Amino acid sequence: MILPGKTIGILGGGQLGRMTGQAARSLGYGFVVFEPQDNSPAGQVADLEINASYEDETALQRFADNVDIITYEFENVSAKALQFLSSRKTVFPKAECLYICQNREREKKFLQRKNFPCAPFEIIESAEDLEKAIEKIGRPSVLKTADFGYDGKGQMKIKDEPYEAERIWNCFGLGRAVLEKWMDFEMEISVMVAIGSNGGTCSFPVSENIHTNHILDYSLAPARIDSNIRKDAESLAKEIASTLGIVGLLGVELFVLKDGSLAVNELAPRPHNSGHYTIDACVTSQFEQFVRAVCGLPLGSVGQHKPVAMVNILGDAWSGKEPGFSELLKSDDVKLHLYGKAEPRPGRKMGHFCVFGEDTSDAFERAKKLKATV
Ligand SMILES: Nc1ncnc2c1ncn2[C@@H]1O[C@H](COP(=O)(O)OP(=O)(O)O)[C@@H](O)[C@H]1O
Ligand SMILES: [Mg+2]
Numbered sequence: 001m002i003l004p005g006k007t008i009g010i011l012g013g014g015q016l017g018r019m020t021g022q023a024a025r026s027l028g029y030g031f032v033v034f035e036p037q038d039n040s041p042a043g044q045v046a047d048l049e050i051n052a053s054y055e056d057e058t059a060l061q062r063f064a065d066n067v068d069i070i071t072y073e074f075e076n077v078s079a080k081a082l083q084f085l086s087s088r089k090t091v092f093p094k095a096e097c098l099y100i101c102q103n104r105e106r107e108k109k110f111l112q113r114k115n116f117p118c119a120p121f122e123i124i125e126s127a128e129d130l131e132k133a134i135e136k137i138g139r140p141s142v143l144k145t146a147d148f149g150y151d152g153k154g155q156m157k158i159k160d161e162p163y164e165a166e167r168i169w170n171c172f173g174l175g176r177a178v179l180e181k182w183m184d185f186e187m188e189i190s191v192m193v194a195i196g197s198n199g200g201t202c203s204f205p206v207s208e209n210i211h212t213n214h215i216l217d218y219s220l221a222p223a224r225i226d227s228n229i230r231k232d233a234e235s236l237a238k239e240i241a242s243t244l245g246i247v248g249l250l251g252v253e254l255f256v257l258k259d260g261s262l263a264v265n266e267l268a269p270r271p272h273n274s275g276h277y278t279i280d281a282c283v284t285s286q287f288e289q290f291v292r293a294v295c296g297l298p299l300g301s302v303g304q305h306k307p308v309a310m311v312n313i314l315g316d317a318w319s320g321k322e323p324g325f326s327e328l329l330k331s332d333d334v335k336l337h338l339y340g341k342a343e344p345r346p347g348r349k350m351g352h353f354c355v356f357g358e359d360t361s362d363a364f365e366r367a368k369k370l371k372a373t374v
Contacts, residue, residue, distance in 0.1 A: 001198070002069045002295040004028035009067030009089070011081075012074025013040025013049065015339040015349060016271045019279065020073060021045045023287035029295070034063045035074075041339040042073070054081045064088040071248060071294050073270050075102040076148055092197060092247040092294040093269045100244065101269045104178045105146040111264055114243055116236065118264045119255075124169075124177045131165035133179040134158065140182035145174040151347065152214020157182065183263055185255035189223045191237035192275040194289045197247045197296040203234045204286060204302045207274045207310075208360070209253070215347060218367060219274040219310040220360045221281065229260055236262060244269070249290045251275065273312065273349070280335040280354040281308040306356040309367035313351040315344035317374050327373035328353050334370060 002008075008024050010017045013035025021031040021042050033046040036053055043049030048066060052059030054077050063085070064070070070091045072082075075098065082095040100106045111118045122133035124143065134141060145154030156172050158179075188211065192204040208223035209216055223230070237252040244250065244267075251272030253265040275286035284292075284300030292299055317323035328334045338351035355370055357363025 001297065006030065006068040006295075007032055007047070007066065008291065008295070009034065009063055009070045010042060011035075011054070011070070011072035011077050011085075013037065013042040014073060015041050015341075015351075016073035017042030018045055018339055019276070019285075019287045019337075020071075020271060020290055023285060024291045027288065027291060027297075029291065030067075032063065032067050034059070039342070041341055044340045054078055057084060060084050061088070069294060071270075071290070072098065075268070075270070077102075093250075094245060094247065097244050097246055097269045101267045103146050104144055104149065105176065107267055108178055108180075110244075111240075114240075116240055116243075116264055117262060119180045119183050121178050121180045124179050127166040127169040130169050130179065134163070134165065137179060137181045139163075142180050142182055143168070143172055144178050144180060145172075146176040146178060151216075151349075152211075155214060183255045184258065185263075186258050186260075187223070187225065187256040188253065188265070189225065189233055189256055190219075190251055190253045190272065190274040191233050192272060192278070192286050192289075193237045193241040193246070193250045193252065194286075194293045194299055195241055195246050195248070195250075196293040196299050198298070200293075200299045201238060201242070202289075202299050202302055203237055204275060204278055204282065204289075205304050206230050206233050207277060209274050213347075215314070216273045216312055218312075218364065219277055220364050221277050221304065221308055221310075222360060224360050225256060226260075229256060229262070232262055236264070240264070240267065248294045249275075249286060273352075274310075276337070276352050277308045277310040277354055278302075279337070281305055281356070307358070307360045307363045309355045309357065309360070309363040311353050311355070311367050311371050312349055313338070313353065313374060314346070315348035315350055316346045317350070318344035319346065323374050325374065328370060331355075331370065 007030030018041040033042045139160040188209040206223045207221040210218040241250040251268035279285040355367045
């Protein structure tokens with residue numbers, strides 16, 4: 001057990017690291033961030049921010065020397081860097097979990113190998129592969145880069161209209177990829193599962209996710225699904241997390257299909273945007289649970305106080321003007337979170353807010369109205 005007073009090191013300085021750091025500090029832990037860019041959202045709340053490339057072994061050594069346990073909020077850390085750190089300090093989730101989840105091809109093959117349901121897919125290395133895969137999978141389908149994709153980046157939808165595989169492949173231009181069948185889903189949901197280093201497991205209330213332009217727009221909890229689907233989603237997510245051997249958090253994104261069955265979309269071995277609602281709506285937030293899990297403390301209660309809608313605030317809100325937060329701040333049951341990012345770019349996640357309601361639909365309606373005031 002890593003007790004409060006010890007220091008947690010995190011790779012990655014984004015908002016997930018920031019909110020983890022805030023939770024770690026509340027429990028009395030020290031917090032050190034490793035991140036290439038200075039003054040990062042997580043660095044701002046850390047005892048120490050080490051700014052260096054993930055390949056810089058002198059800096060990685062300094063990081064390891066300053067912490068008692070290591071985790072990450074950023075998935076594109078190289079296997080080599082993680083190996084280097086793992087031989088010096090405990091790293092949770094284990095390097096093998098990250099290796100699978102950081103690459104879509106490995107993730108999909110893992111799901112297939114272990115018989116977890118997911119969209120039909122093919123691995124693509126060339127225009128010929130793409131041509132054959134489109135014939136096999138059909139359209140619409142979606143081409144996704146195997147490495148480094150997030151927030152819909154590195155994705156191309158292939159519509160049901162005349163096409164030339166060669167042109168699509170050249171235009172995509174990102175090397176190895178996965179072609180997936182486009183799923184005609186009823187709803188997108190996600191489950192955050194925590195597994196502690198002491199073996200405890202729990203999952204947060206299932207959230208319902210609404211994306212706009214492939215970026216998460218709203219997360220609503222509890223999801224408006226029937227109890228059988230909820231139970232299936234929870235047990236599927238827990239089974240995946242334990243099969244992966246996760247210690248920490250696993251975010252499992254799922255499609256609920258028209259017949260009520262589930263297909264896994266993506267896995268994230270870290271806190272997840274769709275779990276931000278837990279800060280304001282649950283007894284224990286996903287960030288505190290993450291800290292508890294990797295440090296081997298007992299897991300906290302995931303009880304939810306009130307139905308909630310979480311809304312992402314993107315850099316687009318700054319285009320040509322300063323966004324107004326006065327309506328949000330005036331409302332007595334809205335919680336605003338900003339991540340301390342200096343540069344608002346379109347599509348960049350700058351913050352989020354949570355709105356409560358009588359039920360999920362009520363929270364969602366209020367959230368849509370409030371979003372329009374930002
Ligand atoms: N096969 C698919 N069928 C239907 N919608 C999809 C599919 N793949 C992705 N999407 C949509 O795009 C969003 C982002 O895709 P995802 O694979 O989760 O990538 P990331 O979140 O890493 O950008 C999904 O949440 C979903 O709304
Ligand atoms: Mg996703």
